[in-house]
Amino acid sequence: MTISELLQKLTIRINRQGSGILFTHPNDPQHYYVFTANHCIEPNPNFCLVEYEPEVGSFKKIVVDKENFFVDPKHDFALLLINRSDFPVGESAIPTITIGRVNDDSGTFHFRGYPAALGGEATKLEARFIEASGQVFKIRTNTSLSDSSGDLAASSVAGFSGSGVVVEADGKPVLVGIVTQLGNSAGSFNQVHCCNFSMVNQLFNRYSLPELKLEDVEGSLEDKTTETLYSSLLKVRLPERVFIGEVATTRSELFEYGRREEKFIPYKLDSRQFVYELLKMKGLKLSGDFAVSNNKIITFYDLTQSDNSFHHLVEPGTVESFGIDEFCAVADQQRTFVSLLNTCLSRKLHHMGIAWKHEDRTYIFAPEDDLLSKRQIRWKGKVRTERTVFEAKMHSKTNPDEPDKLWHCTHFAFQCSFRQFGQEWYLNISPDAYATHDGKKKHFWKTQELATYKKKKERNGEVFTHVRFLAYFLSQSKDFFLNFDELVSFDNAPKLTDDYWHIKKEKKSL
Structure with a gap:
């Protein structure tokens, strides 16, 4: 029975x-x-x-x-x-x-x-x-x-x-x-x-x-009840080799060039700024996807080929290439590799209309034009829909006497970090919100207000939708060193009780 x-x-x-x-x-x-x-x-x-x-x-x-x-x-x-x-x-x-x-x-x-x-x-x-x-x-x-x-x-x-x-x-x-x-x-x-x-x-x-x-x-x-659990991790697809070459030009040669050509070069330069100034000095195309360590350039560009700018900055006899696992086997080099991943990500996102806010370690969706027009991105979750990722808020409600005056701008935002599990690399994404006065300058109290509201009101379902949107958006562009697969999921996981996450x-x- x-x-x-x-x-x-x-x-x-x-x-x-x-x-x-x-x-x-x-x-x-x-x-x-x-x-x-x-x-x-x-x-x-x-x-x-x-x-x-x-x-x-x-x-x-x-x-x-x-x-x-x-x-x-x-x-x-x-x-x-x-x-x-x-x-x-x-x-x-x-x-x-x-x-x-x-x-x-x-x-x-x-x-x-x-x-x-x-x-x-x-x-x-x-x-x-x-x-x-x-x-x-x-x-x-x-x-x-x-x-x-x-x-x-x-x-x-x-x-x-x-x-x-x-x-x-x-x-x-x-x-x-x-x-x-x-x-x-x-x-x-x-x-x-x-x-x-x-x-x-x-x-x-x-x-x-x-x-x-x-x-x-x-x-x-x-x-026996199981479910599919989705993480906030995107698997990163990377080139097979990383290249290293010693910078051929010294700092004194760079400053001598500046004096000779009457060009201003800041006296205090960190390693990345030094490489940027060398690219300018040689009239080469600027590119941000590189890291510098011990006066060596680390990049995914093949430094033995002349079709990239960095080839012209390094001593040819010093160029080496490594498999990623081989390069990351040393702890100090792993940190350098993470730095390289972050610069490659920033360049990719810059071309996708996303700005980096260094003081907050946050990426924000930037406006598409100087008119601060609403920015919407079409994406496919369960159905095809549009998500507003940038919007200028006017004073039409708060100050009827100045309806066309800009109040503030809201940006969809996120933080992220790279993680290595085994021999695979993943990007961990965490959605957020951000506010600016004019599309660029941070609006401090409004940003805090948005963060407080989201923590108070948003539940697991809303946050997961944000994560799925970011995963969809980031996986669309394939023309860079970093590319992403779908969100990592785990089948046949024990079913979790939603009530543990509810107030x-x-x-x-x-």
């Missing part, structure tokens, strides 16, 4: 407003037991209307008197006793089920009840574990129970209270809890609170009922 069939034969309707589950006690041949939530029987303090559904849509009514109520209000748990002779179907029609305590956070949880939204028609739901504490554990339904307002949730789940929660352990169904409350987590009504059976024998002893043997199902649940909110009763 499947769990669905089992629950169909054991589900009870309580007072037309709740649910319960039927249980056959192995040590009590005179009674059937009905477990439910205490608040389902409270409206009728003297009797309880129990309805059994041997066939779908055909209910058999049983009235249970108050003397057969056994309640634990603290845990919102209740037990009803029904004489077997009063039950409308024979014993052979009632399947047996084991009662246990769940100490494991895996497996699929099943419960069946009579939600008000379905007009008395029973329905079954499946759920995943969230967390457990004391006599309560929480599960999250796989089926959405709410709309954006939450109104649908209230009507959908009203009536599930008292439902028996069943999980399969060692190939057999085990009753592990009773639905008691609905938790509102970040506007979602899919979080269900359940009372477990840890305290059931205390209740039984209080009322001189025969004790139950509870099975611990810890470690016996096999969670906890107030609970509501079903």
Whole structure:
């Protein structure tokens, strides 16, 4: 018998407003037991209307008197006793089920009840574990129970209270809890609170009922539910070789050239500025995708070929080439290689209309023209759409007297860093927002305001959409040394519970 069939034969309707589950006690041949939530029987303090559904849509009514109520209000748990002779179907029609305590956070949880939204028609739901504490554990339904307002949730789940929660352990169904409350987590009504059976024998002893043997199902649940996890990593595709050559011109020769040609050359030059000045001195095409270390140029350009500017700056006899893994085997050279990757990335992004803000270590989407026109990029996520990555905000609302005066500019932005795992290189991207006064100069307090707003309002889904957009955008251009594959994903990963990422909110009763 499947769990669905089992629950169909054991589900009870309580007072037309709740649910319960039927249980056959192995040590009590005179009674059937009905477990439910205490608040389902409270409206009728003297009797309880129990309805059994041997066939779908055909209910058999049983009235249970108050003397057969056994309640634990603290845990919102209740037990009803029904004489077997009063039950409308024979014993052979009632399947047996084991009662246990769940100490494991895996497996699929099943419960069946009579939600008000379905007009008395029973329905079954499946759920995943969230967390457990004391006599309560929480599960999250796989089926959405709410709309954006939450109104649908209230009507959908009203009536599930008292439902028996069943999980399969060692190939057999085990009753592990009773639905008691609905938790509102970040506007979602899919979080269900359940009372477990840890305290059931205390209740039984209080009322001189025969004790139950509870099975611990810890470690016996096999969670086969997996999902695809997406990272914020883009795999980097690189050239096979990196080239190194010693700079042929000295600094004194550069300054002598400046004096002779009456050209201004700053006295204090770092290594990269020195190479830039050499390119200018020789009238060569400027290029930024290189690194400098110990007076040597490191680049992906083939320094043995004359079709690139750097070939003309190095001593021919000093040129060497290495495989990337070979070059990065030395720690100091690995740092130099990361510097080379960053310069190659900056050059690529510059040509894609993205500016580098060194003081914030942030890339921002720049305006496409001096008129500060809105910049939108067409991309494909689940569907093709447009994303605004730059927009000038005017004073039309904040200062109606000067509607055409620029207020500030908002930029979609991101930080990134290179990471090596094994022999592969990846770019880790982190979306952000940025504000400027005029498309260039940082607007400090507005940038901080945007960052605070995003941290407060954005959830995992929105952030993942930002990451997917960046991954799509960066993977489009293929004309540079650095190219990117799609986001790194992991198939067959254990399913993660979304509620761990949500802000906890107030609970509501079903």
